[in-house]
Amino acid sequence: MSKSIDVSDVNIYYGDFLAVQGVNMSIRAGAVTAFIGPSGCGKSTFLRSLNRMHEVIPGARVEGKIVVDGQDLYGPGVDPVAVRRQVGMVFQRPNPFPTMSIYDNVLAGLKLNAGKLKKSEADAVVEKSLRGANLWNEVKDRLNKPGMGLSGGQQQRLCIARAIAVEPQVLLMDEPCSALDPISTSAIEDLIHELKDEFTIVIVTHNMQQAARVSDDTGFFNLKATGEPGHLVEFNPTKKMFANPDDPSTEAYISGRFG
């Protein structure tokens, strides 16, 4: 089941450097939320803090509350591994595991976490996930071939299949189409539309049209000035954001007058 995310007063640091400051937002369940903004404004950093991937970098830490399903992700005693099982992630560059076949890549999350699966269950999960990622028809005859042999767009959809195979409640996507051609991009955008019934989706994108096409809500991040931390300028339904934004700098960014 998809879950909503409530973010309050979140500050994100790299060592002593404050990268993102004072973010408050409420991400709706079962909807697609897009983050836009210029490079270096902290949208990817913020996205990574939503499943505690930010702290993988040495010295990085997060202050504030991020509540999913009534539980604070940064509360005392919370296991980051448990968080990441609930909040999946798809990265900018496709990263299938090079030692595994397509079949094993899809099952990687389940096998690594749960151990042995029955063959019939495993087959069912693989087919369901690959169908969910719109990849089944392209790869069903070569499931035992290495995942690295697919094209870039197929690899990215394989990564999405791998992420949804563990049935997370939230799916984070960090510029999932920036390394892909327009046709693969369109395939993944269609996929996002289908997936939002089952998952809460948060996507970072540099492509404003993409944000307008796929998302229900949009957050605009910006830097106050060079060297200052990034912050959330505006968070509104996408329709309002692109037609009649509250903040003049949002309008300037969207209409292409800066950034």
Added chain:
Amino acid sequence: MTTVQEVQERVHIPLVHPRLPRTAPVIVAGIAVALGLLLLVLGMGLVPAVVIAAVAHLVVLPLWSVFVEGRRGATDRMMTGLIWATFLVAVVPLVSLLWRVVAKGAGRIDGTFLSYSFFKTQVDQPVGIYHAIIGTLIITIGAAVISVPVGVMAAIYLVEYGKKNKLAKAITFLVDVMTGIPSIVAGLFAFAVFTLVFGPAYVSGFGGSVALSLLMIPIVVRATEEMLMLVPDDLREAAYALGTPKWKTIVRIVLPTALGGILTGITLATSRVIGETAPLLLIAGATDRTNMNPFDGAMTTLPVLIYGQNLRGDAPAEAIAWGAAFILIIIVMVLNLVARIVGKIFAPKKG
């Protein structure tokens, strides 16, 4: 303002330059060889004749080229010649060594040589190097059993957990120092440790394994570290994002991805220590009998046997030394081949 004339001159850049004929290097090489042969006939030694011929080739070809092709072509010819020359300098001793060992050693190999030890129960019993082959295998496998877990796990700590903290830096420095330890010092260390623990005059194959593992560990750490650092962070993050704990990410994702390279490194480290003599003379001793127990009694390895036979210096002993050297090289080659095959099997596949 540039005139029309100037512009036209600049626009017309000739793309065709005069070139030496394709066979030029061969012609010059032929002349150089002829010169070398002439010098040989005139009574000069083989080495100076070869050197003079090589230098002649390296000088004549660029000189010819500079008149026909210009400076850039001449430089190209000269550098090509130098690179070939250094390549030959590197390869000739290797091939000559292999050829000599095969020529002198292969003839001594037969079933008796491989299945009898030096220990005679009758005066006319034939001798062989079975005891040394067994000794080499047991001591080397012992060294690998000690060094591989220690080395690989140390490298995992350095890359995955240490992340350039002070302890990791100190370990890296010590590993670098250990790489340079003379093998005799490693032997003395093992000798001292086992003498302290078990009293004087203690010799055993296991002691040899400990001494060799001291030489092997730093190589294994270095090779594994390099391979682990080549595994992209993307893969680690992908595994974390699926909710995989760190240790499982290392065991199931990082190590398999780097496995081919790690195995190659381990094999190279093994090949490096399999030929050690000095530390084993100290701690493993030498014996004529086949000793299967690494924890008790002296154990001879092939290098120690070669050393001993060479000291004796009579013709049959020398033949045995060559034969043992041949077997040692075969063992190292088989190890390398196995490493390559295993590395291929485990390398990440594409397509």
